[in-house]
Structures are given as structure tokens and as C-alpha cells.
Amino acid sequence: VIHQRGGLYPGTARDTQTPYVRDSLAFLGITDVQFVYAEGLAISEASKVESLASAQRILRNLAQPERIAA
Secondary structure: OEEEOOOOOOOOOOOOHHHHHHHHHHHOOOOOOOOEEEOOOOOOHHHHHHHHHHHHHHHHHHHOOOOOOO
């Protein structure tokens, strides 16, 4: 699940999206869920660029096929 928001909310009481999405997916039987955040997009241009770059790195890492150890 990719979240993008103007402020910084993960792990705070203001993060209403993550628990709602997690519970909705769990109700459907989907429990192995990864969240990727692009946040702070409205704080400053520097915050926006840094957050988007971080989210892209995380997404690239998640997209890498798992390597099977020999």
C-alpha cells in the first residue's frame, strides 16, 4: 500500500489511514501488507524530494526478487 500525504503521520494518532486500510484488508483475508509512505510533501520542496526518493528506494527493494540461498 502506498500512502502519500502532505504531513508526517505514521505511528501517530493522526494516522487514521493505515489502521483503516490494514483492518479493511484483514477483513478480506489479506494480512501480509507492506506500507510505503511518501510524506511531508507539503512541508517543503526539500522534504518532498527526500520523501519521494525514499519511497522509490523502498519500492525498488520490495520489487527485487528474493534470492534463494544455496
